[in-house]
Amino acid sequence: xxxxxxxxxxxxxxxxxxxxxxxxxxxxxxxxxDVLGGAxxxxxxxxxxxxDDDPAELALSAYSxxxxxxxxxxxxxxxxxxxxxxxxxxxxAAEMAEAxxxxxxxxxxxxxxxxxxxxxxxxxxxxxxxxxxxxxxVPADAVVYPPVAxxxxxxxxxxxxxxxxxxxxxxxxxDGGVILADGSELRAPRVIxxxxxxxxxxxxxxxxxxxxxxLLITTRLAPTVNHQLVELGYIQSAHGGDGESVAxxxxxxxxxxxxxxxxxxxxxxxxxxTPRLLARLVERAQAFLPGLGSLTALRAxxxxxxxxxxxxxLIGPWPARPGVWLACGHEGLxxxxxxxxxxxxxxxxxxxxxxxxxxxYAPARFAAQxxxxx
Amino acid sequence: xxxxxCVRVDGVEIQVPAECSVAAALRSAGFSSTRHSLDGTPxxxxxxxxxxxxxxxxxxxxxxxxxxxxxxxxxxxxxDA
Numbered sequence: 300x301x302x303x304x305x306x307x308x309x310x311x312x313x314x315x316x317x318x319x320x321x322x323x324x325x326x327x328x329x330x331x332x333d334v335l336g337g338a339x340x341x342x343x344x345x346x347x348x349x350x351d352d353d354p355a356e357l358a359l360s361a362y363s364x365x366x367x368x369x370x371x372x373x374x375x376x377x378x379x380x381x382x383x384x385x386x387x388x389x390x391x392a393a394e395m396a397e398a399x400x401x402x403x404x405x406x407x408x409x410x411x412x413x414x415x416x417x418x419x420x421x422x423x424x425x426x427x428x429x430x431x432x433x434x435x436x437v438p439a440d441a442v443v444y445p446p447v448a449x450x451x452x453x454x455x456x457x458x459x460x461x462x463x464x465x466x467x468x469x470x471x472x473x474d475g476g477v478i479l480a481d482g483s484e485l486r487a488p489r490v491i492x493x494x495x496x497x498x499x500x501x502x503x504x505x506x507x508x509x510x511x512x513x514l515l516i517t518t519r520l521a522p523t524v525n526h527q528l529v530e531l532g533y534i535q536s537a538h539g540g541d542g543e544s545v546a547x548x549x550x551x552x553x554x555x556x557x558x559x560x561x562x563x564x565x566x567x568x569x570x571x572x573t574p575r576l577l578a579r580l581v582e583r584a585q586a587f588l589p590g591l592g593s594l595t596a597l598r599a600x601x602x603x604x605x606x607x608x609x610x611x612x613l614i615g616p617w618p619a620r621p622g623v624w625l626a627c628g629h630e631g632l633x634x635x636x637x638x639x640x641x642x643x644x645x646x647x648x649x650x651x652x653x654x655x656x657x658x659x660y661a662p663a664r665f666a667a668q669x670x671x672x673x
Numbered sequence: 674x675x676x677x678x679c680v681r682v683d684g685v686e687i688q689v690p691a692e693c694s695v696a697a698a699l700r701s702a703g704f705s706s707t708r709h710s711l712d713g714t715p716x717x718x719x720x721x722x723x724x725x726x727x728x729x730x731x732x733x734x735x736x737x738x739x740x741x742x743x744x745x746x747x748x749x750x751x752x753d754a
Contacts, residue, residue: 595736
């Protein structure tokens with residue numbers, strides 16, 4: 300069969316790309332080997348957050364969050380989109396100074412935020428521990444339930460004419476198409492590898508590494524939390540080094556449950572929950588939310604973030620293989636940046652004006668390492 | 674008759690077998706559910722061994738798994754967890 304484009308991977312990113320292309324009336328095929336919106340998409344927290352530590356990350360996340368806001372009224376209720384905002388929590392004066400820097404960086408990108416002092420923090424989040432210095436409130440951030448959002452995008456793509464196939468594995472890429480596990484061939488001049496951590500299975504030199512994370516959800520008797528709460532030290536403690544790290548990150552669910560995160564580790568490729576890390580995660584959360592003490596943890600699970608060496612996603616042509624495009628390596632920001640990724644990639648695929656500069660995400664930045672390892 | 678003791682369920686005093694779990698005691702006293710799901714569906718112990726988390730109840734104010742806690746004289750059980 301012939302298509303304009305084949306998208307491999309039915310996570311949030313692949314579904315968003317298929318949706319975007321199908322609605323442009325391109326003949327697109329979306330291939331998912333397991334279930335749509337599974338794997339990293341299903342394991343993730345669904346925090347739609349503007350991150351400003353890297354200008355490229357800021358451009359992509361700010362654009363994408365705006366696109367989510369546009370999409371929100373069309374999402375099904377089960378996608379649980381809620382404009383909770385993010386409250387970045389500062390523990391001390393030094394972190395308050397960082398909050399002020401963050402406010403300026405966000406403002407430069409057109410993102411409104413407000414500094415919150417100790418008294419205001421107590422008013423807007425009474426469950427937080429006393430003695431925290433304050434924080435920065437970013438009201439436009441939101442949360443969504445990612446597997447439902449991904450399935451919605453795939454359904455919408457199918458309704459617009461996309462050939463959406465779940466339970467179909469790609470055996471290999473060939474020039475101008477793919478060979479499926481059953482030996483059949485699908486042809487397209489553009490093949491988009493959007494399968495996250497599985498990208499190296501098809502393209503061994505794509506620099507995507509698994510970074511394990513743990514999440515935990517409580518029962519419904521949780522203390523009331525109004526915003527997605529994140530410690531301001533999150534980037535330093537979570538993204539910073541390559542070592543094992545735990546950072547406070549809590550999301551209120553519409554059910555009254557709290558979703559607690561998060562851990563990061565490279566060294567563990569097993570999907571089992573590590574009690575030691577789960578204990579650290581809970582301990583960290585309790586330091587910020589003392590009322591968690593008597594709460595029941597309902598479930599804990601793990602997932603793998605697709606991570607690149609510079610923590611930026613790979614969006615664009617893969618120089619080692621003409622006709623092959625990448626949309627993977629989003630680490631912990633795949634849900635946030637899925638819609639922006641889809642727009643940026645679609646514009647590149649069909650020579651349309653770019654919504655923002657594509658250069659920072661170009662897979663070609665790793666060309667030196669792929670030139671001898673295609 | 675095996676020995677019994679007295680607990681309160683949602684404010685009502687009942688006699689239950691002395692040597693059993695809260696989940697079993699509720700069942701034997703004729704309570705068909707331990708809690709309700711978000712959409713209002715009644716739920717009750719499924720596994721009886723601390724895995725399914727369906728028998729959550731509030732015991733003396735604290736959320737517990739009914740199947741893992743033994744009944745005690747005077748215990749206050751609320752089915753609102």
